[in-house]
Amino acid sequence: MIRFDEVSKRYAGGHQALKQVSFELDQGAMAFLTGRSGAGKSTLLKLIMLTERPDQGQIVVGPRNILRLSTKQIPLYRRRIGVVFQDHQLLYDRSVFDNVMLPLRIDAYDKHEAARRVRAALDKVGLLSKEKMNPITLSGGEQQRVGIARAVVNRPQILLADEPTGNLDPELAAEIMLLFEQFNQVGVSMLIASHDLSLITRLRHRILTLDQGSLINDEVYPSRRDSQPHGSGR
Template identity: 85%
Template sequence: MIRFDDVSKRYPGGHEALKQVSFDMDRGEMVFLTGRSGAGKSTLLKLLMLSEPLNQGQILVGGRNIHRLPANKIPYYRRRIGVVFQDHQLLFDRSVYDNVALPLQIDGYDKHEAARRVRAALDKVGLLSKEKLNPMILSGGEQQRIGIARAVVNRPQILLADEPTGNLDPQLAAEIMALFEQFNQIGVSMLIASHDLSLITRLRHRILTLDHGQLIRDEHHPSRSGATAG
């Protein structure tokens, strides 16, 4: 599903964020990406989102080299990917419903189909009863759930999350991770950057560890459903 083949990324000024990183991720797999601040986690996700160019190597998604996609194919590729950020990136001049509906509006979905999908996503994250509220009045955990609903509303094949529990207390963080596992169980491939080793180790999914831009460890654990990550 996803392959990093000898990938390096150097920023202007000479900082080498990733150094010859290689790994494969299977379709439907849930993988955690960890390492200290500055290890290269966010850069790796940005390369997958096509928000940064790479300097060396190739990244294949579904067998295609995404950094060689024609410009007119990039929007279609991005529709396959949902992204969850640590800071939510919500619009506080819009309701919960309108925040989640935004990707569907951009893609030109029919109003009735969009409404069905938005309410299904909100129901999945436990916020259907709050669709008319302004996100500003909700808790940090609820705001993160809005971000997750928005990321999955167009039913992406891949979900990327960059420190999605970084601002949450341990109980809320565990609840958010349980939500991610539910989406993974219906076939969504997931790559989640997190520095919370105590939490992600308990979940027993595969863990990739970065250090100064290098992939130094690739640990496979039996998943809680009994399957083995490949």
């Protein structure tokens, strides 16, 4: 589903964000991407979203080498990927309902079908009763769930999440992860960047570890380990 071949990325300032990273994520798989701040997690996700381009290597998503997509094809490609951001990226000038509606408006869904899907997505994250509220009035965990509803409302094949639990307390973080597992169980491929090792090691999924831009560890179903070396270092 997602394949990286020797991907390197150096930013304009000279910072080497990724060094020859290679991995493959199968369709329907779920994996965590971990490492310290600045290890390259966000860059890797940005490369998949095509908001950044690598200097070297190939990235294949689904059947295609996405680096060969034309400017016009990029928006259509992005609609097949759901993204959850650490800071939610919700729009506070409109209701929860309209926030979740946004991807469907972009994809030209008609209102009835779109409203049905928005309610289904909000129901899934447990916020159906708050659809008319402004997201700014919701708690951090609730806002993140609105962000997740927006990411899945278009039924993407892939869901990316960049530190989705970064601002949440452990209990809420676990809830969010449970939600992701449920999406994964219905066939959505997931790649979640998180530095919260204690949380993700408990969940027993594949863990890709980045250190200074290099992929230093790729563990499937790791056993419980101490969270000391890369611990929640913020």
